[in-house]
Amino acid sequence: DTGVSQNPRHKITKRGQNVTFRCDPISEHNRLYWYRQTLGQGPEFLTYFQNEAQLEKSRLLSDRFSAERPKGSFSTLEIQRTEQGDSAMYLCAGTSGVMGETQYFGPGTRLLVL
């Protein structure tokens, strides 16, 4: 158990609806990452935070996606106007320390867009 939790674990929604996922890392995780994983592929980077600052965003993160990390603790990832292509597992990972590079993943949120 990495101590990183994600909610909900599963989400089914209809195309066009908005969804929000939450990630709770452990308190030591000053950096927090979001990845997306589709079936048979490795996770793909979406965005990451250093404390509350969003430092990098992938080109995969379209305008319909937004992420926040208020107060440098938990983080949320919102997808607006969902499309069927958004169906995937959304993973959150945390890492700690100035030089710490190992990312510890949560269990993921599986999204299905009908």
Added chain:
Amino acid sequence: EDQVTQSPEALRLQEGESSSLNCSYTVSGLRGLFWYRQDPGKGPEFLFTLYSAGEEKEKERLKATLTKKESFLHITAPKPEDSATYLCAVLISSGSARQLTFGSGTQLTVLP
């Protein structure tokens, strides 16, 4: 463009039959290479980090090695509980970039 390629895509072994998984990478400025294990429906579980060519790490039946172009995950006398997808990922030195670039994984099945 940074690339990570894993082979084979799938591997079936009999219990006790040792083998190796390959991860080849083409990146500029490798900062670290990571191996993860992922069970169906779960998040990746960290196994090893390797930082420089020649480095080796071991954990139970697993041993990871690193060269300048590839990494191997050796599995000695595997058991059915070793069945999972094994992912490798690289971290590059590039400005503020801290994200991992993953390969597509090797799906390992160990038959009793």
